[in-house]
Amino acid sequence: MTVVWADKSHNQVLKDIKEMHENEVPLLEMKHISKDFFGNKVLTDINFSLNKGEILGLVGENGAGKSTLMKILFGMDEIHQTGGYGGDIIINGEKVQFSSPIDALAKGIGMVHQEFSLLPDFTATENILLNREPLKYTVFSELFGERLNILDREKMDQIAERAIGRLKVPLDKDMMVSQMPVGHKQFTEIARELSKEATDVVEGIKLLVLDEPTAVLSEQEADSLLKAMRLLSESGISIIFISHRLQEIIDVCNTIMVMRDGQIIKTVPSQGVVIADIARWMVGRDVGSSKREARGFDYENTPVLLSLQNLWVDMPGEVVRDVSLDVHKGEILGIGGMAGQGKLGIPNGAMGLFPAGGKVIFEGKEIALNNPRHFLDAGMAFVSEDRRGVGLLLDESLEWNISFTAMQIQEKYLKRYLGGLLKWRDQAAIEEETESYVKQLEIRCTSTKQKAKELSGGNQQKVCLAKAFAVGPKLLFVSEPTRGIDIGAKSLVLKALRKYNEENGTTIVMISSELEELRAICDRVAIISDGKVFGILPATTDSAEFGLLMIGQKSQVLEGGSV
Amino acid sequence: MTLHMTKTQKLLRIMGNNMVPILFLVICAFGIPLSGYSANFLASEIVIRISRNSFLIVSLLIPILAGMGLNFGMTLGAMAGQIGLILISDWGIVGIPGIILAMIISTPISVLLGWWCGKILNMARGREMVTSYIIGFFMNGIYQLVVLYGMGAVIPVRSNALLLPRGYGIRNTVNLIGIRRALDDLLLIRLFGIPIPLATLLVITVLCLFILWFKKTKLGQDMRAVGQDMEVARAAGIKVEHTRIISIVISTVFAGYGMILYLQNIGTLNTYNSHMQIGMFSVAALLVGGASVSKANIRNVFLGVILFHLMFIISPMAGKNLIGQAQLGEYFRVFVSYGVITISLVLYEVRKKRDQHYVGLQLAADQEALQ
Numbered sequence A: 001m002t003v004v005w006a007d008k009s010h011n012q013v014l015k016d017i018k019e020m021h022e023n024e025v026p027l028l029e030m031k032h033i034s035k036d037f038f039g040n041k042v043l044t045d046i047n048f049s050l051n052k053g054e055i056l057g058l059v060g061e062n063g064a065g066k067s068t069l070m071k072i073l074f075g076m077d078e079i080h081q082t083g084g085y086g087g088d089i090i091i092n093g094e095k096v097q098f099s100s101p102i103d104a105l106a107k108g109i110g111m112v113h114q115e116f117s118l119l120p121d122f123t124a125t126e127n128i129l130l131n132r133e134p135l136k137y138t139v140f141s142e143l144f145g146e147r148l149n150i151l152d153r154e155k156m157d158q159i160a161e162r163a164i165g166r167l168k169v170p171l172d173k174d175m176m177v178s179q180m181p182v183g184h185k186q187f188t189e190i191a192r193e194l195s196k197e198a199t200d201v202v203e204g205i206k207l208l209v210l211d212e213p214t215a216v217l218s219e220q221e222a223d224s225l226l227k228a229m230r231l232l233s234e235s236g237i238s239i240i241f242i243s244h245r246l247q248e249i250i251d252v253c254n255t256i257m258v259m260r261d262g263q264i265i266k267t268v269p270s271q272g273v274v275i276a277d278i279a280r281w282m283v284g285r286d287v288g289s290s291k292r293e294a295r296g297f298d299y300e301n302t303p304v305l306l307s308l309q310n311l312w313v314d315m316p317g318e319v320v321r322d323v324s325l326d327v328h329k330g331e332i333l334g335i336g337g338m339a340g341q342g343k344l345g346i347p348n349g350a351m352g353l354f355p356a357g358g359k360v361i362f363e364g365k366e367i368a369l370n371n372p373r374h375f376l377d378a379g380m381a382f383v384s385e386d387r388r389g390v391g392l393l394l395d396e397s398l399e400w401n402i403s404f405t406a407m408q409i410q411e412k413y414l415k416r417y418l419g420g421l422l423k424w425r426d427q428a429a430i431e432e433e434t435e436s437y438v439k440q441l442e443i444r445c446t447s448t449k450q451k452a453k454e455l456s457g458g459n460q461q462k463v464c465l466a467k468a469f470a471v472g473p474k475l476l477f478v479s480e481p482t483r484g485i486d487i488g489a490k491s492l493v494l495k496a497l498r499k500y501n502e503e504n505g506t507t508i509v510m511i512s513s514e515l516e517e518l519r520a521i522c523d524r525v526a527i528i529s530d531g532k533v534f535g536i537l538p539a540t541t542d543s544a545e546f547g548l549l550m551i552g553q554k555s556q557v558l559e560g561g562s563v
Numbered sequence B: 001m002t003l004h005m006t007k008t009q010k011l012l013r014i015m016g017n018n019m020v021p022i023l024f025l026v027i028c029a030f031g032i033p034l035s036g037y038s039a040n041f042l043a044s045e046i047v048i049r050i051s052r053n054s055f056l057i058v059s060l061l062i063p064i065l066a067g068m069g070l071n072f073g074m075t076l077g078a079m080a081g082q083i084g085l086i087l088i089s090d091w092g093i094v095g096i097p098g099i100i101l102a103m104i105i106s107t108p109i110s111v112l113l114g115w116w117c118g119k120i121l122n123m124a125r126g127r128e129m130v131t132s133y134i135i136g137f138f139m140n141g142i143y144q145l146v147v148l149y150g151m152g153a154v155i156p157v158r159s160n161a162l163l164l165p166r167g168y169g170i171r172n173t174v175n176l177i178g179i180r181r182a183l184d185d186l187l188l189i190r191l192f193g194i195p196i197p198l199a200t201l202l203v204i205t206v207l208c209l210f211i212l213w214f215k216k217t218k219l220g221q222d223m224r225a226v227g228q229d230m231e232v233a234r235a236a237g238i239k240v241e242h243t244r245i246i247s248i249v250i251s252t253v254f255a256g257y258g259m260i261l262y263l264q265n266i267g268t269l270n271t272y273n274s275h276m277q278i279g280m281f282s283v284a285a286l287l288v289g290g291a292s293v294s295k296a297n298i299r300n301v302f303l304g305v306i307l308f309h310l311m312f313i314i315s316p317m318a319g320k321n322l323i324g325q326a327q328l329g330e331y332f333r334v335f336v337s338y339g340v341i342t343i344s345l346v347l348y349e350v351r352k353k354r355d356q357h358y359v360g361l362q363l364a365a366d367q368e369a370l371q
């Protein structure tokens, strides 16, 4: 099947798909869409159509233009402010031009962005119906306008329940968002789009755009999201789904659309497609899975660099209860486990981003907790899994982002004059080093002067990593380093970590929900379950053993096993 | 997962959360016997203060709902109310009609000033409290210009009882004899010998009901949303700036009415001073009632009025009986107000930190329990 499709020309495939829905007008057509950001062409001649109830998987490398395409569809300000776009958007056979997302909403298009847009002290219901609350008439509204009508709580509950019901997920409509685990926040966002039912001013939701919704979800949560997506499609809602987890795309989509360098390379039905196919189309060459190169690490004769003792961390959704762990100098230690079990809490707590207690001993000295500065001054660094929060200065250039922390903490890139009285920024050195990271990590940018906010999500993630490399820490925590990174660049990022470890002797603690990537570059892997270390095994251990540990079972052989 | 607190721990926690009210309770508990006042006297004084001050304090609630903190800019409304009172005194309109007319006059002025203040606060996001404080000072200058030089010269004011001997400008104190206690005495009953101004209390009740109702309206919900996260609210299509301005306008208008009620009870207007202190005293009273920068309700208002003013009632006598000096009371008043505001603001930050710390303790306790 795959071969057949691959052999047909792109246009032929499009025709085939068209024929399947011959008598229907497609819900959405995008014709000859093009977009450049001040001369930098990011989309060229994009053509596709989407039928009622169809799930379209949109895949492509970091920076291929997926998010940009969706932003155009949704009428986002960012597009208008950067010179608009070329081509036509046709909905139900009618040409449209959205001047703002509100217009798009009115036409029945909903978009769930990667960042949450929720109010912490409102319940799920209140968030779902934010600014669309059904109202009960009061006389005061005659005098002072609509807004003095009172909220119809009963109706609000009904609508929220119905929207949550369509998702078929266990989301409590009365739960405050601040109390929710991250997956439920994502569901709340989606329920909000679904609750947009037809009124006389607005059309009901017809098309849902999901930009990497599963990146923050645990596997079970992602599964229930996929199930919900199928239900929605059965009820006639079309979905455009962006993800770097290709298996999900194959599982849930009817059609897969592959983008490369701002163009559509392939549009194929998903039957029979395998990950390797998609990866090849995305990258333009075969993508080998990253090979594991085991290396012998001499634990006996290397000193302990970092010792965590009875660490607890109060990170909502990732609570650490009691973790004791020794990290040896020069090793790469992996930390894995299911979502919500506390693996993410470890670096966040050690760095002091969340309330924590217990002992952190680095190079024999105790590091005061709850104070990021101490953590950094001691010579440690942390690349957070949260790209947005702790990550980048979005309005600043790439080189500034990469060099800033190093300059602050270590006075790197500073030339000294008059015995240190006068310090001057060494621009040449900054540029040179930035260039080298851009090359090594294949960061897609127009120049090292480009602003961070102008990079695609995945490329921003790479910049975060480069920033930490530039600091040159003795110990580097990296959390979910390949989240949001395309399949081709994943091994690149992992290799860069390994290389950095080998060339600089930097100890690395890598936290990831993907066991295979932990096994690929780590020396040993600790599995966290219920906020505690459940077991530590050499990375060479069979993945089945790890699988057992993850679900909370110790195999007989490895009882209490550690290296 | 919950940490089982002992009863004392629980008690300590509740006390920690209500530090300021408790402190005042303690002071009053010691002060009352020292002052030697009778229960009846104290009760009737408190009733007076409630009817005099609570309207003003309630006017602070809505900006807090909208996340704009304590609106020190309520002085703007107080000025508007005073202008209304000066004008009706000049026109010789007395009694309830006088009060109503003064309110009517103050309304457009308050709306205008509130609008302007709201606009500026929108430019000073995150520093609303300081900014509104400064705006109050700035507006005071303009108020003085208008009242001291404008009235009688540009704005027609004829009454010699109001004007300075030079022919323009309003006197330092204005006797509000025409409307003095007009509302209070409208429906005055006596309960156990305590005079109770039912009409005024009724007006205050209506206002409180309004606030409760307002929280249920769409506008109230929008303010709560804006108060939590302006960007999210904006993305949902709520007009953030507009909503914030409205909250300040409402607050200013109420402050104007509150000032009129306050002054009808007092009976004289300190033309150049009355409004300046009222903002500070109202904020302090609200804080004494247990409110914080981000959370306040009607219960805080009344508890605050009672505790804050009880202290002022007893402190001169207590001071006299204790160290033979009554001025101590007046000194106390200003000192304590500023003190309360400072302490509350500091405590607010500390409490935020401590709450985080508390969750930590809970986790630590879990750990111990498991070992």
Ligand SMILES: Nc1ncnc2c1ncn2[C@@H]1O[C@H](COP(=O)(O)OP(=O)(O)OP(=O)(O)O)[C@@H](O)[C@H]1O
Pocket (backbone or CB within 6 Å): A037, A040, A042, A060, A061, A062, A063, A064, A065, A066, A067, A068, A069, A078, A082, A444, A445, A453, A454, A455, A456, A457, A458, A459, A484, A486
């Ligand atoms: N505001 C902007 N100004 C300039 N260039 C931009 C802007 N936004 C995006 N780009 C560029 O457009 C290209 C496409 O970015 P886009 O965000 O669409 O990628 P993506 O396919 O979503 O990638 P990812 O998988 O990493 O999220 C990138 O090269 C990016 O640098």
Ligand SMILES: [Mg+2]
Pocket (backbone or CB within 6 Å): A066, A067, A068, A456, A457, A458
């Ligand atoms: Mg993207």
